[in-house]
Amino acid sequence: MQRRKFLGLTAIGATAIAIPAIGFGAVSTKSAITGIIQKELSYLNLDKQGIEQYAADYLQYEGNVPRIELKLKMYRLLGVNSEKSSIVSALIEKYLLSTDFFLKNMDESRKINYIGYYNPYNSPCANPFSAQFYPEAHT
Secondary structure, eight states, X not given: OXXXXXXXXXXXXXXXXXXXXXXXXXSOHHHHHHHHHHHHTTTSEEOHHHHHHHHHHHHHHHOOOHHHHHHHHHHHHHTOOTTTXXXXXXXXXXXXXXXXXXXXXTOTTSEEOBOOOXXXXXSXXXXXXXXXXXXXXXX
């Protein structure tokens, strides 16, 4: 192999590795969380400040687990959805439980507001699928 060809291939390989790494480092975990939620729930009218507050609360309560943070960043950059990742699915599920979506009869036309970070041990027991919310279904 000639020296110029070797150096050219090395430069191409280094560029192929550096470009995704720069993009990966530019995304914060908080922005990855907000981006995933906005993409997954794009059909809902979400409170933007509530999403940002949820992301901050998620990082505070769930702890900074480097492996999960790396996965969230990677999933955001690659566009992985909840059907392909249990981490994204759990993130969306916990976000919806942290909002008033279920308390307001799952009305998709109204603005969804963030209430507070959902913790089943500290939150009151609520069954959003009970007859209390849908009495007409049990008549």
